[in-house]
Amino acid sequence: MFFIPSRYCSLMTGLAAAMVLGACATPPAPQPQEKAPPACQAAATDDKLVGNWLSIRKQKGVAGELRTLYTLNADGTMAYTELLKRGKNPSQGLAETGCWQHTKQTLVLQTLTSNGMPVDLDDPIYTNRYAVTSITTDNVALRDADGARITARRMSPGYRLPF
Template sequence: MTKANILRRTCWVAVLATVFLSACAVKAPAPEPAAQTVPAKPVHPACQPAAAGDQLAGNWLSKHRQKGVVGELRTLFTLQADGSMAYTEQVKRPNKPSQGLNESGCWVRKGNDLQIHTQESNGVITEPGDPIYENHYNIVTLTARNLVLRDQSGTTYRLTRMSPGYRLPF
């Protein structure tokens, strides 16, 4: 073998050894990313239980039509005795899937005033104290089966008591 062949072979062996060793080399662990500051989720106060035997506790359904809206509006107030609430509103249109709003939070009755405080809207935690998520309704009529509410804009809701566990159909 000539010196040139030996040199060529030695170079190839060196290259292959370098590739092999670099593939086997242990990589140092990557440095951990700096701790990122995650904004704190808003904290809402706990719901206050309703007065024992309050007739407002229950499921209340309203079905009505509104000028300028194609289809029927369905509104379900679910007022629990523990002070929690769920508010669901759907637009039911012919030959189209329902569209809606799902909110949860707390409710409180102060005389003839029903106050709804939304804490979560369509799965997103709301900002405490934001007035858009605080609604007041005047209790016009309340019987065992019927409830009439009037909101601050003057809209009247005529609601019927539904069975416990009632949910709006899709």
């Protein structure tokens, strides 16, 4: 009679079980494709919102002064830069880029990158809608989704917020 050591039997049984389970396994699901960022649409030729707009305001519940620069380019791209100035403390900032649209009396800013990082395009926090309540050559008045009034004045091309 032929004798097989129990250690060898256990090893062979384990290998056989692994092969059976491996054959039953399904292949990994393909990784979902990342959404391509939307293409920005050029603004109307005579759109008065094209340009750099600076808003300086206080906001309830925020200690300090908010300085916001909206850069709305004719090709439909935008940059949104916001600084919080608090006395002698260093400024805190936010820099976003993306697309903008002006339809009737609504300005929509769609952020694609925030502080240099791509954003989740399905997250509604990165889509900001403003009612355009008035616009002149030098000033614009907006109302955000919460009803807060924002006034901004036109700045020269190339203007940047000082840090």
